[in-house]
Amino acid sequence: MLEKRTPIQVDEAVRRVGRYKKQGDTEWVPLEDSLHRYLAEDVKADHDVPAFDRSPYDGFAIRARDSKTASRDNAVTFEVIDHIGAGAVSEKELGPYEAVRIMTGAQIPKGADAVVMLELTKTFSENGTDYMSVKRPFHAGDNISYQGEDAKKGSSLLKKGTKITPGVTALLATFGYASVPVVRKPVVGIIATGTELLHVSDPLEPGKIRNSNAAMVYAQIIEAGAVPLNLGKISDDFDDSYAAVKEAMKKTDFLITTGGVSVGDFDFLPDIYDKLGAEVLFNKVAMRPGSVTTVARADDMLLFGLSGNPSACYVGFTLFVKPMIQTWLLNEKPHSGWAEAVLTNDFPKPNPFTRFVRAFVYHKDGKMMASPVGLDKSSSVTSLAEANAFILLPGGTRGYEAGMTVHALLIRDENGSEWPWSILSRSSRS
Amino acid sequence: MLEKRTPIQVDEAVRRVGRYKKQGDTEWVPLEDSLHRYLAEDVKADHDVPAFDRSPYDGFAIRARDSKTASRDNAVTFEVIDHIGAGAVSEKELGPYEAVRIMTGAQIPKGADAVVMLELTKTFSENGTDYMSVKRPFHAGDNISYQGEDAKKGSSLLKKGTKITPGVTALLATFGYASVPVVRKPVVGIIATGTELLHVSDPLEPGKIRNSNAAMVYAQIIEAGAVPLNLGKISDDFDDSYAAVKEAMKKTDFLITTGGVSVGDFDFLPDIYDKLGAEVLFNKVAMRPGSVTTVARADDMLLFGLSGNPSACYVGFTLFVKPMIQTWLLNEKPHSGWAEAVLTNDFPKPNPFTRFVRAFVYHKDGKMMASPVGLDKSSSVTSLAEANAFILLPGGTRGYEAGMTVHALLIRDENGSEWPWSILSRSSRS
Numbered sequence: 001m002l003e004k005r006t007p008i009q010v011d012e013a014v015r016r017v018g019r020y021k022k023q024g025d026t027e028w029v030p031l032e033d034s035l036h037r038y039l040a041e042d043v044k045a046d047h048d049v050p051a052f053d054r055s056p057y058d059g060f061a062i063r064a065r066d067s068k069t070a071s072r073d074n075a076v077t078f079e080v081i082d083h084i085g086a087g088a089v090s091e092k093e094l095g096p097y098e099a100v101r102i103m104t105g106a107q108i109p110k111g112a113d114a115v116v117m118l119e120l121t122k123t124f125s126e127n128g129t130d131y132m133s134v135k136r137p138f139h140a141g142d143n144i145s146y147q148g149e150d151a152k153k154g155s156s157l158l159k160k161g162t163k164i165t166p167g168v169t170a171l172l173a174t175f176g177y178a179s180v181p182v183v184r185k186p187v188v189g190i191i192a193t194g195t196e197l198l199h200v201s202d203p204l205e206p207g208k209i210r211n212s213n214a215a216m217v218y219a220q221i222i223e224a225g226a227v228p229l230n231l232g233k234i235s236d237d238f239d240d241s242y243a244a245v246k247e248a249m250k251k252t253d254f255l256i257t258t259g260g261v262s263v264g265d266f267d268f269l270p271d272i273y274d275k276l277g278a279e280v281l282f283n284k285v286a287m288r289p290g291s292v293t294t295v296a297r298a299d300d301m302l303l304f305g306l307s308g309n310p311s312a313c314y315v316g317f318t319l320f321v322k323p324m325i326q327t328w329l330l331n332e333k334p335h336s337g338w339a340e341a342v343l344t345n346d347f348p349k350p351n352p353f354t355r356f357v358r359a360f361v362y363h364k365d366g367k368m369m370a371s372p373v374g375l376d377k378s379s380s381v382t383s384l385a386e387a388n389a390f391i392l393l394p395g396g397t398r399g400y401e402a403g404m405t406v407h408a409l410l411i412r413d414e415n416g417s418e419w420p421w422s423i424l425s426r427s428s429r430s
Numbered sequence: 431m432l433e434k435r436t437p438i439q440v441d442e443a444v445r446r447v448g449r450y451k452k453q454g455d456t457e458w459v460p461l462e463d464s465l466h467r468y469l470a471e472d473v474k475a476d477h478d479v480p481a482f483d484r485s486p487y488d489g490f491a492i493r494a495r496d497s498k499t500a501s502r503d504n505a506v507t508f509e510v511i512d513h514i515g516a517g518a519v520s521e522k523e524l525g526p527y528e529a530v531r532i533m534t535g536a537q538i539p540k541g542a543d544a545v546v547m548l549e550l551t552k553t554f555s556e557n558g559t560d561y562m563s564v565k566r567p568f569h570a571g572d573n574i575s576y577q578g579e580d581a582k583k584g585s586s587l588l589k590k591g592t593k594i595t596p597g598v599t600a601l602l603a604t605f606g607y608a609s610v611p612v613v614r615k616p617v618v619g620i621i622a623t624g625t626e627l628l629h630v631s632d633p634l635e636p637g638k639i640r641n642s643n644a645a646m647v648y649a650q651i652i653e654a655g656a657v658p659l660n661l662g663k664i665s666d667d668f669d670d671s672y673a674a675v676k677e678a679m680k681k682t683d684f685l686i687t688t689g690g691v692s693v694g695d696f697d698f699l700p701d702i703y704d705k706l707g708a709e710v711l712f713n714k715v716a717m718r719p720g721s722v723t724t725v726a727r728a729d730d731m732l733l734f735g736l737s738g739n740p741s742a743c744y745v746g747f748t749l750f751v752k753p754m755i756q757t758w759l760l761n762e763k764p765h766s767g768w769a770e771a772v773l774t775n776d777f778p779k780p781n782p783f784t785r786f787v788r789a790f791v792y793h794k795d796g797k798m799m800a801s802p803v804g805l806d807k808s809s810s811v812t813s814l815a816e817a818n819a820f821i822l823l824p825g826g827t828r829g830y831e832a833g834m835t836v837h838a839l840l841i842r843d844e845n846g847s848e849w850p851w852s853i854l855s856r857s858s859r860s
């Protein structure tokens with residue numbers, strides 16, 4: 001009666017899922033709506049930046065050689081022949097001992113090869129002519145931002161798959177991207193299973209709990225860069241449940257179910273996968289929490305069967321769903337980043353399987369510190385609120401002591417990581 | 431003619447701005463729209479979690495003492511008297527050698543004090559009665575999640591000012607927050623100044639540049655948790671500009687201008703502050719880039735005059751605007767977090783003033799590494815796209831060499847920091 005499941009290692013599970021990557025197509029959105037989207041195309045410089053030699057300061061453009069004899073005791077005087085603001089271009093060309101008043105960002109006039117900051121000059125007028133004097137010499141090139149020094153025309157600026165941050169936005173604006181090619185977000189469906197589940201707005205009832213997983217996964221999907229679609233709770237009837245999953249697959253790019261993947265009598269998912277003709281990539285992973293996590297593939301679509309326990313569900317999403325969303329978005333480092341960290345507390349439990357311990361990480365004295373938070377039970381929901389990392393304890397290890405170095409998986413790290421994490425490859429055992 | 435400005439230290443500048451903190455009021459939003467908002471109220475547990483003793487596994491609830499004699503050679507057999515799914519409650523009470531089939535998450539039936547995982551049992555039927563046998567003893571409490579072990583009723587779960595992450599969402603769902611009290615986002619206006627500015631959609635013209643600052647600041651405002659309001663470009667006419675600023679102040683909670691704060695002939699902002707009767711908190715900061723950053727206060731409102739140079743503008747936003755937005759959102763650590771990091775490259779320039787060097791930080795071998803990116807000129811826009819940190823080099827220091835420890839200000843760090851950063855207090859000089 002009881003189905004026997006063979007657990008596979010985390011490393012192998014992630015690799016199996018990663019084989020079925022899909023990538024999104026392109027859509028154009030206004031620049032102001034593009035924050036935190038992912039570029040669908042490489043961005044190259046279509047002009048030099050700066051587009052012309054310009055002044056980084058307010059001051060006077062001069063011919064440096066005219067200032068050669070200037071010193072504290074010997075002011076050199078220039079005639080101010082023009083006065084240009086940023087955005088304007090002087091039509092004059094500087095002759096000997098001539099200067100042009102110039103604003104920050106303005107184009108260097110012809111003949112000039114240096115800019116003197118306003119603070120280092122003295123100005124005066126005589127007979128309707130403006131003059132400026134300096135008391136130190138300048139060299140050709142002083143205070144000039146040269147054309148192309150920031151970016152040369154044709155140079156590669158941003159790779160597709162780049163997440164659009166405010167700094168990227170500035171670059172896109174500079175190159176005239178009022179509209180930006182970004183990857184269409186995948187739609188990720190969420191179906192909850194579990195006869196014990198109440199709606200979030202329901203009053204508590206004996207033996208029941210509110211459906212926190214769907215709300216949590218909904219938020220995780222947004223954070224991973226996709227569009228969540230909450231498809232409600234599956235019914236207790238197998239045929240209805242099967243029909244609901246079939247229908248959901250038509251509306252979504254990925255489908256997540258929470259709960260129902262265990263071996264209990266009310267766990268429909270294995271039978272639904274079966275009836276779909278789905279290929280089950282695995283239905284047991286040698287990890288805690290989340291060992292019952294199942295991933296299947298049907299009609300070229302990945303079905304993620306996450307555990308009904310909140311922390312197990314969170315870990316399953318982080319390991320398997322998020323990287324596939326990030327791959328869809330063309331990110332070349334789709335996995336969560338990790339760092340070595342110093343454990344702040346003893347963690348005495350042995351780890352027959354790879355263990356993911358909810359933790360809060362922070363920087364202190366040049367090191368990253370990792371503190372386990374709250375209870376380490378997969379049913380715990382309070383500790384998830386504090387966690388910003390999972391401490392990864394390889395299978396086959398004994399307890400850990402405060403001060404030992406561990407690996408922390410950083411939940412909202414932006415640098416990301418390629419697979420495999422070296423720590424997992426090392427710990428994979430047959 | 432030339433106005434003399436006295437620079438103040440970064441530390442002092444941040445403190446002056448921080449004196450005028452304002453905090454937002456409360457609005458209620460649906461849970462699914464609350465991601466990355468900030469809680470306006472403390473959240474306490476209004477019930478125990480778990481709300482009842484429950485089973486973390488599929489299996490059988492038993493009286494542990496009945497299994498005392500069980501061993502590999504001596505199976506102890508229990509009669510299965512009931513069968514309950516998650517969400518259901520058994521009305522039976524266990525007697526000696528009786529068991530109840532129980533699902534993950536289901537309430538422990540009366541009389542039972544342990545749960546045996548399904549995998550450790552053998553089941554059979556005889557004469558219409560179901561039996562289950564075990565081959566090892568269990569202890570009272572084995573595999574039971576006790577009422578309140580995750581959170582006790584009345585305990586404090588989340589403080590106001592907490593950023594809502596997926597883990598926080600799970601907790602809010604558990605406690606029935608279908609609607610969540612969050613802090614109303616402040617509206618932050620952006621006015622650009624500069625005769626050289628083209629719209630992002632405009633073709634390039636001689637001497638002009640596209641307005642990348644407004645787009646960048648727009649994105650920074652969203653990332654900081656506020657609502658940006660792009661109010662376009664100020665005109666070249668003083669009276670029109672003054673009227674535009676006056677009008678903007680009515681529609682916004684904070685107002686940012688980019689450019690126009692220098693001492694150039696087209697820099698209107700100082701005169702506008704003057705006509706507004708604004709108190710100028712400072713108009714020069716001993717830092718690079720961004721020394722001309724100005725903050726003024728008029729009609730109980732902060733006016734941020736950021737530099738027109740992209741990197742200087744970015745730094746000014748990070749140091750002065752973001753903390754005020756985060757304070758409005760009740761975050762008790764409103765400043766950017768920082769960490770000690772190892773410099774990967776020489777940085778030979780001396781630092782007469784506090785310098786913020788755009789950098790990319792990453793984790794390697796238990797350390798955070800900081801690599802300066804691109805040009806270190808305040809006009810550089812390409813390097814901002816790569817930067818996720820600013821290396822903070824205290825004023826009065828000489829060049830730095832690869833391998834030295836520096837302080838990195840983490841742009842999108844979520845842990846945040848209180849003021850003062852110890853590094854800045856140490857480096858503040860009179």
